Amino acid sequence: MADQSQxxxxxxNCEGGLVLNKSTFMMQPGEALELRNFEPAVEGGYRRIxxxxxxxxxxxxxxSSSAEKVLMVATFGDVVLAARGTSxxxxxxxxxxxxxxxxxxxxxxxxxxxxxxxxxTDKIIVVDGTNAPTVFNSSLAATDxxxxxxxxxxxxxxxxxxxxxxxxxxxxxxxxx
Numbered sequence: 292m293a294d295q296s297q298x299x300x301x302x303x304n305c306e307g308g309l310v311l312n313k314s315t316f317m318m319q320p321g322e323a324l325e326l327r328n329f330e331p332a333v334e335g336g337y338r339r340i341x342x343x344x345x346x347x348x349x350x351x352x353x354x355s356s357s358a359e360k361v362l363m364v365a366t367f368g369d370v371v372l373a374a375r376g377t378s379x380x381x382x383x384x385x386x387x388x389x390x391x392x393x394x395x396x397x398x399x400x401x402x403x404x405x406x407x408x409x410x411x412t413d414k415i416i417v418v419d420g421t422n423a424p425t426v427f428n429s430s431l432a433a434t435d436x437x438x439x440x441x442x443x444x445x446x447x448x449x450x451x452x453x454x455x456x457x458x459x460x461x462x463x464x465x466x467x468x
Contacts, residue, residue, distance in 0.1 A: 310322040347386050355376055396422045414429070
C-alpha cells in the first residue's frame with residue numbers, strides 16, 4: 292500500500308477559469324486546463340452548462356423520400372434555411388415547423404451560399420450547380436437570377452457574373468471592387 296502520510300487534502304474555489312496560455316506549473320489552484328460541459332461565467336471563473344435545446348425541434352421535411360439528405364443549412368437574419376430534396380425551407384429558432392420558400396429545384400447535390408448587402412438590404416444567394424441561382428431578401432422572398440434580370444451597375448455586377456458563369460454556378464465567393 293502506498294504511503295499517504297505526507298498527502299494533505301486541500302480545498303480551493305473553482306474560480307480561475309479556463310487557462311490555455313500558461314504552463315501547468317504556473318497555473319494557480321482553481322484554474323482549469325480542460326473543461327467539459329462548462330462555460331465561462333459572467334462573474335468570472337466557470338460554471339456548469341445546464342443543458343442544450345434543439346435549434347428547431349422539427350425535422351426538415353422531405354419532398355419525395357425520407358432518404359433525402361439535407362444538403363444545406365444556413366442562418367440568415369433570425370431564421371435558419373435548409374435545403375432538402377427539391378425545396379429550400381425556413382424555420383425560426385425554437386420553432387416546431389418548416390416553411391417551403393423555394394420549390395421545384397431538381398438535381399442538386401450540394402449547395403453553396405453567400406450573404407451580401409449592396410443596397411442596405413440583407414440578402415443571401417444560394418447556388419447548387421444545377422438550378423438558377425436564387426436570392427432571398429430579408430422577408431425570404433425568392434428571386435431566381437438570370438443574366439437578363441441581373442441589372443446594371445457595380446451593385447449588381449456580382450449577380451450578373453454569377454448568372455452568366457456557366458449558366459449554373461457551383462461556387463460563389465466574395466470579391467472587392
